Amino acid sequence: MKLELMPLFWLALTLVAYGFSRWIYRRTGRYLLSPLILVPALLLAVAVPLNTAYAEYATDTHWLVLGPVTVAFAIPIWQQRQLLMRHWSALLLGMLAGSAASIGTSFGLAKALALDSSVTLSLVPRSITTPFAMPLAHDLGGVPELTAVFVMFTGVFGALLGGVLLKWLPLRSALARGALFGVGAHGAGVSRAHEVGGEEGSVAGLVMVLTGLLNLFAAPLLASLL
Numbered sequence: 001m002k003l004e005l006m007p008l009f010w011l012a013l014t015l016v017a018y019g020f021s022r023w024i025y026r027r028t029g030r031y032l033l034s035p036l037i038l039v040p041a042l043l044l045a046v047a048v049p050l051n052t053a054y055a056e057y058a059t060d061t062h063w064l065v066l067g068p069v070t071v072a073f074a075i076p077i078w079q080q081r082q083l084l085m086r087h088w089s090a091l092l093l094g095m096l097a098g099s100a101a102s103i104g105t106s107f108g109l110a111k112a113l114a115l116d117s118s119v120t121l122s123l124v125p126r127s128i129t130t131p132f133a134m135p136l137a138h139d140l141g142g143v144p145e146l147t148a149v150f151v152m153f154t155g156v157f158g159a160l161l162g163g164v165l166l167k168w169l170p171l172r173s174a175l176a177r178g179a180l181f182g183v184g185a186h187g188a189g190v191s192r193a194h195e196v197g198g199e200e201g202s203v204a205g206l207v208m209v210l211t212g213l214l215n216l217f218a219a220p221l222l223a224s225l226l
Helices: 003-028 035-047 054-079 081-086 088-112 117-123 130-140 144-168 174-196 198-217 219-225
Strands: none
Touching (some): 003 035, 003 054, 035 054, 035 174, 054 144, 081 198, 088 117, 088 198, 117 144, 130 144, 130 198, 174 198
């Protein structure tokens, strides 16, 4: 396939995979067949035989991702501005605690397993959404592509575990339930939170964005500490 056709090929494949996964998820309701899991699996099944690296795929489709992601991140902040003003202290405390727990456990586990420093620093931003996590990993000295993999697995398992935790934890408010998913499972958590309730999904989206921004602003401090 000619090089100039590759961006069009990956764009078309991504859109088709997403449309197919949404269709099958709506018919089955099985989380393992959701777009978050099925789309990367389908793309990976094609990328491996073609010897296409993630960096090449990201370059070919970056214009598809960056614009919609920027708008999508701005929308929940604007829509939930009143909630943000009312509960900013509780949200900030939750984001700080969640970020500290994620970074601390990631760094501690990596050190306990004697992982390479680049792998360790790639693992640290695993609990923030990919568009924030990859630049943060780069600033810290990690491998952004590896971070993207850690983020995906964290989101999938976090969304699954979050559903279980809601049955056991006495979280009665939509604010608390949404924040649980937004801090712990980023994009996958937002999707799962929307299944719980509309307000929970909105809160999760807001918290996910703000947590990502908080971690980016804290990048110089993290770099000096790690």
